[in-house]
Amino acid sequence: MSQDQYLKTLKKDIREINKIIDEKIMRGESYKREARDHKLMMRHLRYHTGQSIWRKPLFRKFSF
Secondary structure (H helix, E strand, O other), rough: HHHHHHHHHHHHHHHHHHHHHHHHHHHHHOHHHHHHHHHHHHHHHHHHHHHOOOOOOHHHHHHH
């Protein structure tokens, strides 16, 4: 599997788990396991795309 295919599959899985989490929130159920899986998938995505949550300043969009 190429890296592009892996990232595409990973993004699809993240979207699916987000839907599951949303449904569980609306039903008032616990979503602890799904949240852990989501966190792990996001970590993999950031690792493979080179993105960091700290790379971009928070106030960049508010600069004049």
